[in-house]
Amino acid sequence: MKYCTNCGEALDDAARFCSRCGSPTEPYSKTYVPPSAPAARTDVLDTLSKVFMIIGCVITSLWLIPLCWCVPMTVSxxxxxxxxQTITTGFKVCTLLFVSLVAGILLLCRDESRYGASGGR
Ligand SMILES: [Zn+2]
Structure with a gap:
């Protein structure tokens, strides 16, 4: 559902002109944000974080007991x-301390404002 930028009439998404005032509609609403480079960079950070979490698990598995929290934390x-989804700072710090220093730092670099808040639209 989108709205006429001129009169505010509710319009069908496929409508190219407003049914009430006849003014042309925009192809996308103004809240639409096309995928951009920063998003790709965040994806790389996410992927690296996963990799380092798994590496952290493998390394800590040498001591066996840390696996009790490393594996559930990595899966989560x-x-x-x-x-x-957004990841809490507490979780990131725990990751940094108990699983993988590198993954923790990468997660702390993650811009959480890009997530969560944008999910509702
Ligand atoms: Zn209109």
Missing amino acids: LVNKLNRR
Whole structure:
């Protein structure tokens, strides 16, 4: 659903002209943001974070006991990254301390404002 930029009439998404005032509609609403370079960069950060989480798991698995939290944390993190959900700072710090220093730093560099808030539109 989109709205006429002139009179505010609710229009069909396919409509090219307003049914009430006849003014042409824009192809996309003004809130539409095309995929851009920063998004791709964030995806790279996400991927790197996953890789380093898994590497962290492998390294800590040498001590066996840390696997109790490393594996669940990695699974949880990968799920959140795949669903593009926000990750809390607490989780990031725990990742940094207990799983992988590099993955933690990468996660802290992640711009959370890109996620969560944009999901509702
Ligand atoms: Zn109109």
